Amino acid sequence: MFKRLTYGMVGGSKDSQIGIVHRKAINLHGKAELVCGSFSRNFKNTLATGKELKIDEKRLYKNYEEMAEEEAKRPDKIDFVSIVTPNSSHYEVAKKFLESGINVMCEKPLTITLKEAEELKQLARKNNLLFAVAYTFTGYSMLRYARELIKRGEIGEVRFINGRYLSEWMAKVPFAGKNSRHEWRSDPKVSGVSNCVADIGVHVESVVSFLTGLKIKSLNARMDKFVEPDRLDDNASILINYDNGAEGIYWTSQIAMGHENTLDIGIYGTKGSIEWSQEHANYLKISKVNHPFITLSRGSESVDDFIKTDYVTPGGHQEGYVEAFARVYDKFISAITKKKKGELLEQRDLDFPTVEDGVEGMRFIEKCVESTKRGASWVEF
Template sequence: MKDKIKYGMVGGGPGAFIGEVHRKAAALDGHLELVAGSFSSSAEKSKQMGEELGLDPRRVYSSFEEMAKKEAALPEDERIDMVSVVTPNHLHFPICKAFIEQGIHVVCDKPMTNTIEEAEELCRLVEKHEVLFALTHNYTGYPMVKEARHLVQSGKLGSLRKVVVEYPQGWLAEPVEEQGNKQAEWRTDPQKAGVSAAIADIGTHAENLVEYITGLQIEKLFADTTSFVEGRALEDDANMLVHYEGGVRGILYASQVSVGEENPLNIRVYGTEASLEWNQESPNYLRVKYPDKPEEIHKRGNLYLSDAAGFNTRIPPGHPEGFLEAFANIYKNVALTLQAKKNCKEPDKLATDFPTVQDGLTGVKFIHKAIESGKENHWVEMD
């Protein structure tokens, strides 16, 4: 493909799990090409990663500051179009800011920033410099999540009444951050993770999934937050009552000490006419239930599904699609949108379906409001 989007990556050095996920996802559809990177705060490790990826050593940088400036100085047909930011949370803001100010488009891992002020500043910068900003809330990329959204928007469920969303994990049930687990080390460190652990890491996925499928905004919430592991500075379990606009009620549960659980992100949406349920560990199936007729099971890849589900499907029904493909749908849609803009064309509406900088701001506000509620033991208004 001659008009591939050239991208660079910050983070994702040797041994980094999420960086490799992003690289595989970005490569899946052939729309993007990795040409540059600053893969580690260690210049030696960044160089090592660049060599492993077969990059031109002149395009492998010792810092993100150097990368942003030198890439922006290259001729337009050589410089990166976009940067993928896959570092720990505390580095998201300075990195995104550096590239946005150079007019380079951004894909950033969540949560977008550690503070509300930083998130609001990124929103201003994105508007000022007219760049595209995507946030990798990857669960929105699943075809059956898009089908769930379509069913809600089409009125299939009637008027919404209640939402129940849960994201339990068990990997932090023991103090593994004290046992050399690097993923746990930074996620439980307030200097790197910010004010929150479980809510910032997985609670934001639950919050974003509700908003994506239902379109509902949170009006207020009451959070019960706990650090079960002795000595852990940030919460590892959170349970919330949520009031959404229009009188819709919700329950949100995010935990990383739920022993035996892996990644069963699950959502149930109840309306006056029907309800739906989707689970990330069985992502190709969407259950729809009625009061007066049998339950329906909608399956990924079939022609009876919506255009949005079909647009984000690659293989025939019966063949599983999952985590990497959901990530890839965000990268594919961003790339298609950028290709259209580079060719002075209007992007396909289906290709513009990915989380934005505004979704990032919503997520950061949610984190801070939930932590505030948990500490103060009272209801907190979102605005």
């Protein structure tokens, strides 16, 4: 058997939210082991986290620069790094590890500017390294099956797309300074040019792109600042024109009371439609002209076997966020493993969100900001 991979993590101390999720997702398939980290700017926190995770203290580092440089020297250097820090540090951290010859998985958004994202793409390509971006929802089984149905023409040519990602956390309390874990998200010095669109709007963009393969031609965005007018957006309404003539509308919000984490996608074509909701992730609603709609479950015999081979649990059980995230990591880790064996990667091996997807996410964010600044005018993508 081929030895399992090793990885390190930047960010994600024991008090972190998303870092813990990344580790659980990787552990689900057991194909990679966490062996080093710089989990916090506070080295005491890094040491405490490392101790809890049973990592050799010699591979706990004071900062990401030291980690990248020291790991690059080792004969058993890590196979990839997982970057789970706030937005503003993604570029510098990813750049350092790419320059050190180490594959990268990075939280979204990829960077805080399109220029930085493009630079990382070129650097990964130059150094022949794999680079994944944590667009988790593309890992859900039924979204992956929906993609196949759309590819086959089951709903005809796509005419209209409706996507929304709604949450309520910024509306619940007076926000600024009240929640140290999330307060940075609306701080432009840390989050970049956007909060809501960069945090959850990019998930809508990535899922739609994943499902349909359509490219945005132009968009019209209105980004709102209801909670903190002097900070970053907490709500956005975005009209989309696609390259095939289809149209769409995205609503993304962090002030939608009554919604904890609602991601709904509807793809409407000339012959039918497909609808999916993350809160009911096991099901697709499929409608076709002159036929009653059906709700297809993950356990259905109609779902292709090649989709089911990726199941962690049998189809009759509810698939969750960590399982979807684990599938993204599994595809990424499998590609690194194949490449490490000296085998040629095919396009099907890169079935995870790549740095190119991260670049398009940054383009989406910047175009939304540009449109908003121009009075919600249409801008070319």
